[in-house]
Amino acid sequence: MTRFALTVEYDGRPFMGWQRQAHGPSVQQALEEAARALTGETVAVHAAGRTDAGVHALAMRAHCDIAKPIAPFRLMEALNALLRPAPVAVLACQVVADDWHARFSCLGRSYEYRIVNRRAPLTFERGLAWQVPQPLDAEAMAAGAALLVGRHDFTTFRSAHCQADSPVRTLDRLAVIRDADMIVVEAAARSFLHHQVRSMVGCLALVGMGRWSPDEVGAALAARDRARLGLNAPPDGLFFTGATYP
Amino acid sequence: MTRFALTVEYDGRPFMGWQRQAHGPSVQQALEEAARALTGETVAVHAAGRTDAGVHALAMRAHCDIAKPIAPFRLMEALNALLRPAPVAVLACQVVADDWHARFSCLGRSYEYRIVNRRAPLTFERGLAWQVPQPLDAEAMAAGAALLVGRHDFTTFRSAHCQADSPVRTLDRLAVIRDADMIVVEAAARSFLHHQVRSMVGCLALVGMGRWSPDEVGAALAARDRARLGLNAPPDGLFFTGATYP
Structure with a gap:
């Protein structure tokens, strides 16, 4: 073999x-x-x-x-x-090597989440991005994202179907980058909970729309309560971008 | 009205x-x-x-x-x-204004042509790029492109179905830009002949493959002969990117 x-x-x-x-x-x-x-x-x-x-x-x-x-x-x-x-x-x-395992040997995973922030419907990116028609404030989103970086109990941002033993994860990076009408959220961690990236992006979008202050992202995290999740972003915009190994 | x-x-x-x-x-x-x-x-x-x-x-x-x-x-x-x-x-x-015309008032048009230079088949970009499996030398392609910029008789790079009165066009820009396995050819002119961008890109790809020297692009241009066209690139990779007006 x-x-x-x-x-x-x-x-x-x-x-x-x-x-x-x-x-x-x-x-x-x-x-x-x-x-x-x-x-x-x-x-x-x-x-x-x-x-x-x-x-x-x-x-x-x-x-x-x-x-x-x-x-x-x-x-x-x-x-x-x-x-x-x-x-x-x-x-x-x-x-x-025979003991190299794509899942268990993995030291870090990264995702990006693509939001197209415009009123017009998507053409090329249909199913490949989340279209948000309301203007988003990417700087406010970045301020909210900064409150999620680090080692936390991410229960608020975890699907009810998540099978992980612990809701504690260390989020190494959560950056919000705007280029014209495309906003990309880049996330990196050793591992993520089920729906964690989409749940974080959903709440950051609320911040971008002005419906949440950046501090409300921190409050939702601190609550450790799935009911405090503001919004789960659709799967369309999520891309697995890489994994690192020893 | x-x-x-x-x-x-x-x-x-x-x-x-x-x-x-x-x-x-x-x-x-x-x-x-x-x-x-x-x-x-x-x-x-x-x-x-x-x-x-x-x-x-x-x-x-x-x-x-x-x-x-x-x-x-x-x-x-x-x-x-x-x-x-x-x-x-x-x-x-x-x-x-009532005399503004999308076609006749236009002072400049731009296109980009996307080549994905890799062996693996396309997934997201299927129909949205030309997949070229052989390694392409983008610097050689740029050297060939430079010979096409300016005012020339582009008969070699013109479809047999082209309805323009004259084969003379002024090509303002033809740039070859590589980013990882994506090669983008950017073209700008007041107007283009039918199939001109695809015909130029086809010949530049021959240069990238090493089948033509950059100088052979200049020789093909000087020949003013459609039979000297090396290759017409497929429509998939071609994007109209903008038009300028007074």
Whole structure:
């Protein structure tokens, strides 16, 4: 058996998310079926993060074990050919040690969340960004974001379906960057709770609209109460952008 | 009658191009039908440039005359509501003088052409960029591009269907900019011949692949012979990015 690490890009629009589901297509299933078609083996593909339905990845990291002798470049090319026409592409492939694990070896994950702040409907970015028609104050959003950085109990920003043992996470970075009508929220942490990025972005949008003061983000955090969540942002704008390893 | 200038964004993938066609949907038809549904009038919409099938616009400029009294902001909002679900959005709308013409008053047009230079298939950018798997040398491409800037007879880079009176154009700018695996070719001129940008980009790609030297671009130009065209780039990567007026 050889363990391969993969870097995978996918457009989440047609998928029920990363993880295999009985009721619809998933990115994991697309990759596993391509690997099976290539090797004849039942291949399990594990990812650094299990993105939700409609969430995208620019550089998801994953791994799989394959018995058939194959060079990493050939594996990448063959998977890409077999994945068509699904909007999933293997960008890189390398051999790693047998104990390298895309999820458990991961030291840090990053996401970006894209908001298009304009009245006109989306064309190219439909399903790839959250359109917010009200003018957003990105500086106020950044002031609110600064209150979330650090080690906190993020219960307010955690889905009811979150399976993590603890609601405590260390948020290393939460930056709000405006470029014309695009606002990007960049988030980095060792790991995130379920819906944490979307929940944080939803509350920051309320700040941007002027419906919350930046301090109300801090108060919502301190409350440690899901009922204090102002707004959960839709999946459309969320992109998994990278994972770091030792 | 009031003349309105529009700034329009559209994803060209589902369209036969800007101009009305008997055999399929066009951007012009989508806008004219929305304007007619709103006003009950037969409205003609004229654009700065008539993009081909599969070509996109970030900021096409256009105009139309409407008799029904309506404020520009209301017109924009109503057109956007009526255009759904077509991937066409009116980004701006203003009242202009009766002699302002989106095409004939235009002093300059700009395009960008997006190449994704990687082996992996496209996901998000499918139909929105030209995927070139061979490594491209963007510096060599820029050297070739420099030979096309200025006033020249662009017969080599002109479609057989081009209806312009003269093949002479003044190319004000042709820049090649690489950012990671994305190469963008930016072009600006008072006006362009039919297929001129795609034809220039096709030849620059041959230079990037090392199949042509930069000087061969200059030789192809000097030949004034369509048969000397190396390659016409596909429509996917072409975006109309703006028009300037007095």
